[in-house]
Amino acid sequence: MEGARVFALDVRPPQDDSGDTFIPVDVRDAASVADAIDQVVTDAGAIDGLVAAAGLSEEPTPAEHMGIDVWDRTIDVNLRGVFLTCQAVGRHMLERGTGSIVAIASMSGNFIVNAPQQQVAYNASKAGVSAMVRSLAYEWGPRGVRVNAVSPGYVGTPLLTSKTEMHPTWTKATPLARFATPAEVAAACSWLLGNESGFCLGTELLMDGGYSLA
Ligand SMILES: NC(=O)c1ccc[n+]([C@@H]2O[C@H](COP(=O)([O-])OP(=O)(O)OC[C@H]3O[C@@H](n4cnc5c(N)ncnc54)[C@H](O)[C@@H]3O)[C@@H](O)[C@H]2O)c1
Incomplete structure (x- = not known):
């Protein structure tokens, strides 16, 4: 945001x-959070705004063969981590009675199932983020802290760079x-x-470029 001082918290x-x-x-x-x-x-x-964006996606694996360690790691970062971050910042904002939080969910949570890659943990974690956002919004909105989600489709970031062979499939489905560009998501x-x-x-x-329309 114009004139904002930005802190990047990341591993x-x-x-x-x-x-x-x-x-x-x-x-x-x-x-640590x-x-x-x-x-x-x-x-x-003071903190006026938070974008809770930490996330990873597991290697595509059929659900029946997924190791529970893979499930746990995905849920731990994408859902537990985003909740811990929102909670820590939310406590501070609630004390001040003002603030705005955005969590990055995904079209893969509430809108589509990632395809053809099988990623049950990622999809479930993002549906969890969407539900968490609605709950936090209901609890904290009346006390001055707004909570909302941005759910992108495919974005050109390092998360996708190791999957270049899939890019034509994903752009064709969009x-x-x-x-999307990172700048569009940031806006x-x-x-x-x-x-x-x-x-x-x-x-x-x-914001999925129309992916979920078909
Ligand atoms: N790229 C996409 O197509 C896409 C689509 C929909 C949603 N998203 C979501 O957008 C968000 C940002 O992803 P991105 O595409 O910029 O990928 P990215 O890999 O560039 O960014 C994810 C960030 O999360 C950080 N991270 C991972 N584990 C962490 C941990 N334990 N503690 C702190 N930070 C940790 C990584 O270091 C990385 O900087 C993620 O939540 C992702 O699921 C991405």
């Missing part, structure tokens, strides 16, 4: 020179015939974080 440092302040954190670890959020509050004074997050979306609460903004 890995940013790959670009975005200028964000980087704080290493593993979102699966409650103490709480320490990182304390550090941001100490440094910046009526706009391309992936949607920025709008939901800001006051122009002030009446949005528990909204899930689907």
Whole structure:
């Protein structure tokens, strides 16, 4: 957002020179998340907005053969981690009585099943994020903290770079015939974080280039 001071909390440092302040954190670890959020509050004074975007997807595996360790790792990062981050920041925002949170879900949660790749853990984790957002919105909205979700279709990010052989299949299944850009997803997050979306609460903004229409 224009003029905003941005802190990047991640297990890995940013790959670009975005200028964000980087704080290493593993979102699966409650103490590590709480320490990182304390550090941001100490440094910046307050947190006005959060984009909870940590996520990974498991290698495609038929559900009947999925190892429970793979299931656990996906749910731990994508759902537990996003919840711990929202909870830590939400506590701070509720104390102030103001704030806006956006969680990154996916079209693969509430709208489609990833195809042809079989990814039951990823799909389930993202449906969990969507449900979590609605619950947090209902609980926290009346106390001044808005919570919403952005659910992208395929986005041209490192998450997809190791799957180049699938790109033609995925773009063909997308009526706009391309992936979203990270900038388009960032713009949607920025709008939901800001006051122009002030009446949005528990909204899930689907931006999938039309993938779910067919
Ligand atoms: N790329 C897509 O097509 C697509 C589509 C829909 C939704 N999404 C979602 O968008 C979000 C961002 O993904 P992306 O596409 O930018 O991929 P990405 O791999 O570039 O970003 C995911 C980030 O999560 C971080 N992360 C992973 N485990 C973590 C942990 N334990 N603690 C802290 N950080 C951790 C990674 O280091 C990485 O920076 C994810 O939630 C993803 O599921 C992506």
